[in-house]
Amino acid sequence: MLDKRKIEVFSAGCPACEDTVELVKSVSCPSCEVTVLDMNDDAVWARAKDLGVHSVPAVVINGELADCCQGRGLDEATLRADGLGQAID
Numbered sequence: 001m002l003d004k005r006k007i008e009v010f011s012a013g014c015p016a017c018e019d020t021v022e023l024v025k026s027v028s029c030p031s032c033e034v035t036v037l038d039m040n041d042d043a044v045w046a047r048a049k050d051l052g053v054h055s056v057p058a059v060v061i062n063g064e065l066a067d068c069c070q071g072r073g074l075d076e077a078t079l080r081a082d083g084l085g086q087a088i089d
């Protein structure tokens with residue numbers, strides 16, 4: 001069983017990315033481990049590519065690209081449906 005839900009936010013440091021970081025952090029709960037990753041780092045870029053990230057900002061929850069990030073744009077309701085902000089029992 002997981003102790004924490006791993007949340008990765010892929011960011012380029014732009015205003016839209018910063019808004020996403022703020023949203024994710026405000027919605028997260030004690031069961032969420034939020035990490036912000038800089039797309040300017042080659043290793044981060046390679047991981048993003050492997051996960052199917054095509055644009056930033058993007059959110060990955062437990063190794064899966066959030067449904068709202070598979071197209072364009074971010075949606076709080078979809079992130080919540082994917083588990084962000086939900087305690088792990």
